[in-house]
Amino acid sequence: MKKQNLKNIFSKLLNYVRPHKRSFFLAIIFNLLAITLNMIIPIFSGKAIDTMIGINNVDFKILFDCLFTIAVLTIFSSLFDWLGSFYMNILTYKTAQSIRNGIYKKLNNVPIKYIDNTSHGDIMNTMIADVENVTDGFLEGFSTIIQGVFQLIVVMIMMLVLNWGLALVVIVVAPLSLVFAINITKKSRKLYKIRVEMQGELSGYSEEMITNMKIIKAFNSEQSTTDKFDEINKKLGKASEKSVFYAYIAMPAARLVNGILYGCIGVIGALLAIKGKIKIGRISSFLSYSDNYTRPFNDLTSIFADLNIAVASANRVFGLLDEGEEISDAELPNLTKCNGEVDIKNVAFSYDENFKLISNLNLNVKKGERVAIVGPTGCGKSTIINLLMRFYDVNSGSIKVSGKDIRKVSRHSFRNFYGMVLQESWLYNASIKDNVAYGKPNATMDEIIEACKLANADAFIQKLPDGYNTIITERADNISAGQKQLLCIARIMLLKPPMMILDEATSNIDTRTEMKIQQALNTIMEGRTCFIVAHRLSTIENADIILVMNKGKIIEQGKHKELLEKQGFYYQLFNSQFDVAKSN
Numbered sequence: 114m115k116k117q118n119l120k121n122i123f124s125k126l127l128n129y130v131r132p133h134k135r136s137f138f139l140a141i142i143f144n145l146l147a148i149t150l151n152m153i154i155p156i157f158s159g160k161a162i163d164t165m166i167g168i169n170n171v172d173f174k175i176l177f178d179c180l181f182t183i184a185v186l187t188i189f190s191s192l193f194d195w196l197g198s199f200y201m202n203i204l205t206y207k208t209a210q211s212i213r214n215g216i217y218k219k220l221n222n223v224p225i226k227y228i229d230n231t232s233h234g235d236i237m238n239t240m241i242a243d244v245e246n247v248t249d250g251f252l253e254g255f256s257t258i259i260q261g262v263f264q265l266i267v268v269m270i271m272m273l274v275l276n277w278g279l280a281l282v283v284i285v286v287a288p289l290s291l292v293f294a295i296n297i298t299k300k301s302r303k304l305y306k307i308r309v310e311m312q313g314e315l316s317g318y319s320e321e322m323i324t325n326m327k328i329i330k331a332f333n334s335e336q337s338t339t340d341k342f343d344e345i346n347k348k349l350g351k352a353s354e355k356s357v358f359y360a361y362i363a364m365p366a367a368r369l370v371n372g373i374l375y376g377c378i379g380v381i382g383a384l385l386a387i388k389g390k391i392k393i394g395r396i397s398s399f400l401s402y403s404d405n406y407t408r409p410f411n412d413l414t415s416i417f418a419d420l421n422i423a424v425a426s427a428n429r430v431f432g433l434l435d436e437g438e439e440i441s442d443a444e445l446p447n448l449t450k451c452n453g454e455v456d457i458k459n460v461a462f463s464y465d466e467n468f469k470l471i472s473n474l475n476l477n478v479k480k481g482e483r484v485a486i487v488g489p490t491g492c493g494k495s496t497i498i499n500l501l502m503r504f505y506d507v508n509s510g511s512i513k514v515s516g517k518d519i520r521k522v523s524r525h526s527f528r529n530f531y532g533m534v535l536q537e538s539w540l541y542n543a544s545i546k547d548n549v550a551y552g553k554p555n556a557t558m559d560e561i562i563e564a565c566k567l568a569n570a571d572a573f574i575q576k577l578p579d580g581y582n583t584i585i586t587e588r589a590d591n592i593s594a595g596q597k598q599l600l601c602i603a604r605i606m607l608l609k610p611p612m613m614i615l616d617e618a619t620s621n622i623d624t625r626t627e628m629k630i631q632q633a634l635n636t637i638m639e640g641r642t643c644f645i646v647a648h649r650l651s652t653i654e655n656a657d658i659i660l661v662m663n664k665g666k667i668i669e670q671g672k673h674k675e676l677l678e679k680q681g682f683y684y685q686l687f688n689s690q691f692d693v694a695k696s697n
Contacts, residue, residue: 144197159398234320250423261409453642460510536617
């Protein structure tokens with residue numbers, strides 16, 4: 114991710130704050146009103162003290178008037194302070210919401226390569242924790258700065274009016290605490306950057322381990338994963354400990370300087386009062402203003418830690434938002450008709466430029482043909498699917514659908530003509546009918562049931578307590594792996610697209626169910642162009658053409674019987690599976 118400087122961070126953050134500027138201005142106005150009223154109170158408290166001249170010598174009328182005024186000022190000051198906090202929280206929440214929406218939109222537009230190469234837990238941490246750090250640190254920090262500056266100006270005027278000599282001492286000495294604090298917190302900035310990065314790493318590792326907890330237990334790896342988690346957690350703990358130590362030492366240091374200053378003002382004021390040069394009430398007011406003058410410096414030192422975290426998090430948040438997106442195809446025409454013909458010419462592709470995967474790939478698929486792609490792991494089978502769907506763009510050559518280069522039509526238009534069932538079934542937390550109708554939200558209940566019957570899923574659905582209204586849990590743990598795949602197959606059967614991609618579509622289904630599924634697939638594949646990736650070669654014996662791949666190249670192609678008669682690579686693959694099945 115590209116590192117962001119403070120100017121860029123503020124500029125980008127402002128774009129998300131601007132739509133909610135009303136909340137921002139209301140928060141500032143109410144906070145400034147609260148400060149103004151609060152700063153008037155010491156004047157009346159000082160007057161109240163001066164009414165109490167001695168024993169049995171109290172001007173109760175002036176005293177009660179002062180106390181009543183102080184009470185009114187306190188009530189309205191508290192009310193305005195609450196309103197200021199309320200609107201600042203609204204601003205913070207809405208800004209965080211806007212940024213998260215921007216991140217989610219970005220994730221839908223970045224190349225698949227970014228999603229494949231980035232820890233999903235780290236992305237989630239950026240979207241949740243880092244966004245929270247940015248909005249809390251910058252918005253609340255900025256609000257604190259504005260209030261602090263305003264309070265300093267008001268208090269400075271009040272102190273100069275009360276006693277300009279003492280005021281100059283406070284005005285000159287108090288800022289030294291801020292200078293001291295800034296020098297300390299500068300040292301913690303790098304440590305906060307490390308801390309935020311470690312939080313992302315811990316989130317990524319946790320998400321990966323929790324998702325695969327069954328595998329961890331199956332391999333008795335609980336201890337090793339715990340040790341790894343403990344190692345990352347300790348690194349995070351050390352980074353947090355060091356960053357917090359440097360950051361939060363600034364606050365007590367600033368308070369020490371201000372405390373000494375407060376004591377000195379009290380002593381000097383007392384000496385002046387003894388000499389009759391100043392009234393006790395005025396000393397009290399001045400001490401109150403002195404405390405109010407130093408308070409913004411204390412507040413500023415306290416937000417430095419939050420600002421350091423915010424800067425580190427902002428680098429991650431806006432770094433993600435600055436990620437390059439897929440090349441826009443908004444101006445490209447839509448693919449309006451599809452006859453199912455696919456033409457691949459001289460295609461070369463590799464995920465890593467230093468490692469060649471597919472080179473000089475040529476294939477012409479006629480309408481309604483069933484193309485099976487087989488070969489050892491890593492030979493490029495799933496890569497062809499990625500290229501057909503344009504999840505990745507070819508390095509050279511071309512892929513045409515119905516005579517149109519897929520790079521010269523909009524992605525969503527030609528993807529509409531494909532139906533996909535992947536090896537990894539995906540269902541989301543919703544009812545079964547909603548999951549089946551994911552690609553066709555306006556489907557009728559009759560259409561959904563028909564699709565499920567074709568996929569042989571209707572029988573097990575009817576046995577569920579709520580039938581088609583059964584809610585799939587977050588990880589779909591309330592149905593079996595085979596049932597998940599049946600629902601995914603039903604999803605594609607509902608769409609009935611002209612072209613289909615089946616990437617190990619029956620890998621999680623038992624042999625008996627697989628036979629039924631094959632019959633259903635044969636029905637729905639009739640007249641449609643189909644690309645079938647399969648490891649179990651028995652499932653593709655009826656394919657119109659079988660492409661045998663090895664090291665990114667098609668080394669053999671033909672029908673099942675033809676390839677067996679050649680006794681080549683396919684013959685060896687088929688017999689190796691047959692031998693394994695026989696031995697089992």
